[in-house]
Amino acid sequence: QETTFRVTARVISDQRVILLCFLDVTDVEQAGQMRRDFVANVSHELRTPLTALMGFIETLRGPARGDAEARDRFLDIMEGEAGRMNRLVGDLLSLSRVEGDERVRPRDQVNLTALLASVLRTLKPLAADAGVVFEEDFGAGDVMLTGDADQLMQVFTNLIENAIKYGASGGRVTVRLDRSERDPALRAPGVRVHVIDYGAGIDTIHLPRLTERFYRADSHRSRALGGTGLGLAIVKHIINRHRGHLKIDSELGHGAQFTVVLPLQIAAVGSESQS
């Protein structure tokens, strides 16, 4: 990895000494580059459906004018493209909200078991359409933790939706909850939620970058399934806010397992501890 220095030179008053100052600006440069990449990505992702919409409008005004069958077909496609833009804008807003919240400690008491059951209930029709059945293994008793209920709902919705979308060929999705008095990754009482599918899996070379904004292991498939490429980035920020971890285990052809590790109590950090 390259390091970038900003160098300033100053001649000291007697003209015989030059003071050189090296300032490491690698982080600043990287942040700037990431911001530029993000804007380029967003523009590209928005421009694709917009270009399609403009093309269809032109066709409806010209060659397809008066052709009722073509008009209905094109309107369906245009609705799909508008829906894609709508999802993208929704995910961008979610991402910016969760990035902004990251330093604020969540404080609700959340019943994680009930929350997972509710997410599964909501997603059941989607799973049924894809030919997927859920296997639930929540153990005994309710697990309570400190967190942000809406955001945790979003984490598990995104992960289970992905398991249905990308793992449909496996025919089932397992959601397992394990509570432990001392989680090895947290060194504190914690809970692990595993979302497991038995579908096509992910080539291991993609795993380290999967939570980056707009990173897709299979771009064609993601777009065909209506993905925005932002779901796992949102998941990662919410889990960071909860001082947890996300583990991804997968191999091509062997399904995928996403494990969310969450502390039962979120330790106070820095100045927040007084608030």
Ligand code: ADP
């Ligand atoms: P998308 O909107 O494209 O689904 P995500 O951020 O949710 O974006 O996921 C990023 C990429 O990770 C997806 O495009 C897909 O290639 C891959 N992926 C996520 N979950 C799974 C899964 N359960 N099985 C296989 N690939 C997955």
